[in-house]
Amino acid sequence: MTGVWALLAFVGVIVFWNAVVKRNIGEAMAIGFVAVCGFALVGGVAGGSAWHSIGEAVLDAMQEEVTFAGLAFVFMSYLLTRTPVLDRLIDLLNSGLGRLRGGSVYTATVAGGAFGAIAHVGAAVTAAVGSVTVPWMKRSGVKPELAATVVAGGAGMGVSFPFSATMFILVGGLAAQGVMQPDEIVAPLALAGLWCLGYRIVLVWYLVRRNGIEPMSRADLLPLRQSLRTGWTSLLLFLPILVPLLLTRGPVAEALGTYSGVGEQLKKPVVLSDGTALAAQPYAMPDVISLVTWIPVLMIALVLVLGRRHLPRTAAGWRTTIAGAAPSFGVIGITIVAAFSASNVLADLGLAGQLKQVLTGLDAPAWLMAVAIGVIVVATAVPLTASATMAAIGPVAVVALVGAGIPAPVAAAAVLIFASTEGASPPSGAPIYVASGIARVDPVKTFLPLLRYYCLPILGLGVLIAVGVLPV
Template identity: 60%
Template sequence: MLAIWALGAYITSIIVWNAVFKRNIGEAMVVGLLVTVAFAGSGFLSVLAHSVAEAMQEQVTYAAIAFVVASHVMGQTPLLMRLIDILNSLLGRVRGGPVYTSILGGGAFASIAHIGAAVTAAVGSITIPWMKRSGVSPAMSATVVAGCAGMGITFPFSGTMFILIGSAGVSQLMDAEDIVIPLLIAGLWCLLYRLVAAFIIVRRHGIQAMDPADLVPARQSISVGWTSLLLLAAIAVPLLLTLGPTGRALNDWTGTDVADAVSLVVWIPVLLVALVAFLGRSALPKRASQWWTLLGDSAPRVGVIGVTIVGAFAASEALASLGLPEQLTAVLSLLDAPLWILAIAVGVLVVAVAIPLTGSATMAAIGPVAVATLVGAGVPAPVAASAVLVFASTEGASPPSAAPIYVASGIAGVDPVRTFKPLIGYFCLPILAIGVFITLGVLPV
């Protein structure tokens, strides 16, 4: 059971380095990798070299970094703010409209940017002042925005998704494309629940409609910002080409599998960057030197996510070389519990680990084991992976360590401790329940 001990050491080293020593997750993943490879003994250097080489060749490594760059470039344009203006025009006159706008805007941003703290900062900087002006308490304003931070994990093509499906244990169970539709549906279930939670919050706290002075007329917001809706084409076009009726028709017409030629994880970020560069061209640099500076500003985020993903993939390769899949299979075969108990146990474990760690680090640490456990109990791999990602999405709403809590509280000007209880009640525990229901098939994906 050497590989299982290596897994335990890997998880422990990540948690200690990140949560106890307060070092960034990129460093923690490198430490975790070195600790894991140390279990190879005299084969340390060969296992390390092989694992890193394999990780550097993963398509998902490129894709995750590309999405980070795309979200950074997008932040220099008004595209997403115009999208939120459209939502506000449609919902601002509704009682609690700012709350619904915050959740829908968070969902729109998260489906593209996927980074919890970035979702909180971008959406919260606008919707938190709106909510406060409409009579929502500062604590509840921060709670709503932080509670939406994890939605990026529950929509396809997040770095967290790439870390999970790129791991040695999960990649043997399913292809990357297999999770796209199940995870999209899982994300919509989570979004629907958040709208239900918003309805409850609005009624319980007596929240009213927005001040008309803060509203942009729908005709004006759509006229100015309709092009922001085209960002969704970056996701829609590759999906239509490879999946569903159009995908099958193209397969029949060409006599080949179009998905082999049009990789979702490659072409979606390519199209997204191209659309952002075209639609936001008036706000973007005009000279090469200015572009160099702009892209250089994204280097810290690219560096951390790049090191994190390479470290995660390399550690997965190292664990696989130590025999982890076979050893886990042997251990999991000894478990004999009803699926509903197993689903709750896996969910609680993932949520607990996501408290001190980010969703990405959680998936790197225990995601493959969690998926393998559910698959061993008879859950289809894409469903199991979607449920585990839903569990991990509680990272933004899990006190006391989640960064989005402090970002939202800073914008709202409120003591973060005041958000802890409502975050757990309105978001953390219900999202955990959604993951369990997806596992059990109560919520189909």
């Protein structure tokens, strides 16, 4: 059971270094990987040298397409914060929803979903959306603590939609263990994210009526024609997601694959981590057009075009801009590489087979397993970020759900929904303090509302997704 003990040490080191020592998750992940390497050096790995296994694990992690994609999305998010593109998108949403009773709250929620689907960083979602919508909500008569609660509660949508760094960390570990391929998570997670957004909209409807919130002041509204004239180009931000999806799935992808002859060639047989060999399958369009590679590339290109007037025009300006993004690159990059590397070494330690032995001793129905895994993930996400939670226990949580008979993509989507509660999990969620600072309210006043309206209900949604009540 060396792999299981190595996993426990990996999780323990991450939690201790990040939550107790208060160091960043990049450091925690690196030290956790060193701990896993210690088990490999002492206990050995199956079929080879421990040092060779460690070297190959790091090399494979650095060559993963999801490593590139994760860093590319970090850079794209950073560029977006330096342009008014998303502000114009929020103006558009406000023009359409602000005339409704509680329209400012609906705007905050829908904008959180839109921003989360693009930028994915919880604190960034809260800051970008909250800086505009919190003052509007307060001017509309919304209590400051409720305004902060709504904005912080929307931060998790950065995780509950593709293609966040958290998603890359999870699917990288699963791919390394042969559980599933990265592209398999896209559709289930997108649908799961829509379920979560739908719940938030229903919640807003309830909160608006409970708190007697009225429509926004006319002075705070731009006419729809004006917001469309000045900000219609912000709607193009969804094209870099739609175009690769259309080219890899559906009738367009099928026609393109037939024309190009992609399906006439066979891939090499796949050997899973437990030694199981799968029969060779024909290539498909997702095999030749990678979503996780092309979406961030196209998104960056579009942001460069849409925000060109607000971005540097000299080499010195770009050096300063890239230098500003460097700290985020460092933390996310180390986190992803360390997570993938640790997953590779854990696979060489026989973790998959050992977990299979442990799981066969459990005789719990799928719904009970989903509840137990959900509680564990949510509890872990209290002291840690969603990314750290997925790096520490994400792949194991998915494997446990798969062992209970839940399909791997559905299980992965449910686990990410569980982890998306990080922003609404007091007392350590960073979005809580960002939203409270903008609203100028004591953060403690948001703790119980966040638990009642967001954390526990989202946990319930994840369970319903896992057991198939909410289809994805």
